[in-house]
Amino acid sequence: MTFTLYHHGSSVCAAKVRFAMAEKGLDWEGVYIDILKGEQFDPEYQKLNPKSVVPTLVHDDKVITDSTVICEYVDRIAPETSLHPDDPYLYAQVRYWTKAVDEDLHPACGAVTFVCSHRHTVARNLGPEGVKKFLESTPEFSVTADWNTKKQIFVRDGFDAPEAPIKIRLYDSYLKKMNEALSDGRDWLVGDAMTIADVAMTPYVNRLAMMSMRGMWEGGRFPHLEAWFARIEALPNFKGCLLDWVPEDLTNDLRNNGAMSWPEVANILEIEI
Template sequence: MLELYHNDMSVCAQKVRLILAHKQIEWHSQHLNLRAGEQFKPDFLKLNPKAVIPVLVHDGNIITESNVICYYLEEAFDSHPLMPLELTKRAELREWLTRLDAGLHEHIAVISFCLAFRQQILKRYTSESALEDFLNTIPDPARAILMRDMVINGMSSPRLNIAILAYQKLIKDLATAVENNEWILSTGISLADFAFLPYVERLEQLQMAKMWSEYPQIDAWLTRIRATEAYKVAMLDWHNQNYIELMAQSEVPEL
């Protein structure tokens, strides 16, 4: 029995749902409302003291970290494989996924909050003291500092420029990867395509698709991946209109 603690619009949960869908693995949903702070509730902290989703529970075993979950699913279920057989290609795949942990994941949170999601927090905590109380509920001091900066400074946060530069580099590398290939790896569709789709789609939802206006091959890759059944089941069916509408009104920085 598989249970996934996740959130409809969280990129790293979308990534895991895509892999579950592609591999046609049955799972049970435990959906958390992150804006209501359900990730800080004691029962969830027992599963993941880091207070983040996704968390996979498989036959009572708890697995955290979305990349780790992706590799676990690939190793535990041999249906519709998403890792190449060749070792050098596997290394290439791991290098792609590592980029998410080495900054890109945090950078998408910065872009999303500075451009759009901060509005959800400001709407929920309308006075300065209510906002302070909310920031004090964040158990990890580094995360609280980051949240304070994103919510208060928004577009003027210095972290935003750093995050955008990192995504400009990703887009360039992705454009090179899919220039003459259908998928990120020349061997075929893999964990890498499903891992990066949510991040690129998030940029698009935040009105930043002009980042790849010079690279039509990225739109072609998006079209290919969106034609999969996994995209429908794991992304479209979970789209939260409130988030999508908020992101459609994002302030867009100079690119």
């Protein structure tokens, strides 16, 4: 089997697939698509992924898009290392988490990341005309059915965008749900073993950590989530899948821009700092 993964260090969805494949012991060849420079809008790449997003997995001559679908696909390809529980009820509990990522958490993460960090990065890297082209190239149906319009607003208005506080509170609500799910003393979100639910949620908690926003769960706010993330960070595949693919300049941007934005986020969530 030959797997080719089109991915980027900034993409939480690509990180999810890298993490899942590593936990399953699957090797892949990578094609790096710099989504902050607009490489996802190259016509040749758009033939593979009309939404102009990453990741895209090519397995031999088969093209699979959308990270949740990719994870389910590779689990069927290599069922001996499945990240989905065999028990139907536990399987359903896992699907609630992956469904929530697709419907709520990922759009919220896109909004929060652009509001807090990426709008500064693309402005510096591309300049005014480059940013205009970057925004106009985004298909209307991408992260959400109206992502082109929404992204322009988040980049232009930042925290003044009407939906910015809503998306921050939505993001935070999933941290609370995770903390509650872990409050019975379990180590993982579903059942007694790590599943795709944990894999799926990891990049979203890590994105906040990379943006200097651990205060959303540390300091006694969500202690069960804090312990869970410490377990995740200690896994052998965490650093290689979640951190090492992020270029140094982007890591610095996320950390510094996030630190600059943290007081605004904390104020919205009424967190004392």
